[in-house]
Amino acid sequence: MAWNKWNKAPTKRPPHHKWTEEEMKIAAFVMNKGIKIAMTPDWNHEFKHWQIDIKVKNGKWHTDPKRYDDNEVFESLIKYYKYYYDKYNK
Secondary structure (H helix, E strand, O other), X not given: OOOOOOXXXXXXXXXXXXXXXXXXXXXXXXXXXXXXXXXXXXOOOOOOOEEEXXXXXXXXXXXXXXXXXXXXXXXXXXXXXXXXXHHHOO
């Protein structure tokens, strides 16, 4: 009987961020408009890099070309939410 060692797939835990009530309001508004903003691991770089993907109403996913580390990813994510909130909340 042979023993197979399975390579465990790499994992990456997202950094922790405590959302404020205002940030939650902005994010909920943007999501209700059908806009999706997500942070995903950038598997092509070190484990501390993230990318931001955005799906606007046209149905296509767009990836921010910049890569973010654990300290700046939520700041940029919130900036995107704020941008779309200001754009559609007229």
